[in-house]
Amino acid sequence: MKKYRKIMMLICFVMLCSLMFTATAYASGSGDVAGAIQSTWTDASSQIKTVVNKVVFPAIDLILAVFFFAKLGMAYFDYRKHGQFEWAAPAILFACLVFTLTAPTYIWTILGM
Template identity: 80%
Template sequence: MKLKRILSVLCVALLLTCLFATNAYAAGSGDVAGAIQSTWNDASSQIKTVVNKVVFPAIDLVLAVFFFAKLGTAYFDYRKHGQFEWAAPAILFACLVFTLTAPLYIWSILGM
């Protein structure tokens, strides 16, 4: 019974894959590399915009939350043990500065 269910799900997935798959042809000349390059040239500005406006701010937010949380736990450890541990907050701060300034230079490194 379980085997029949798995086979039926696989058959449906295969059928949907065949139904919704399309062929991508290079324009009349058969120049596949040119088709890929033109697609990349069209999409690169959109990719750059999404990365600058969505990906980097999301990473910055996560790193900022981790930085302030680690700074708080380091402070409470300092109050408990009398020694402040700087390594983890310093690493998180350096990563935060790196990701905050990355959009300024990352695209010139990548050649975009």
């Protein structure tokens, strides 16, 4: 019973905090929700574009480059062991790496930004 009471007190505390710290968002005076969302998107789109170009794409490029060179090394050691070089995995990783390296130049025109 004591554990049940503690859990209920915790749930009540979390609900009370969520009610105290949440704010109600209203659309502009006319009640145009779509217009409010659209104006927020136009304000934030340049910031989103900058963050994606300077943080997200380089992080993905780094991860793909590490995987590509690791897979290329493993494929080379498999070649030395078995005498047959497997091209599929390094080729796919290389294609993905080229795609993400060149993506910032054309992805924003596709998305219309």
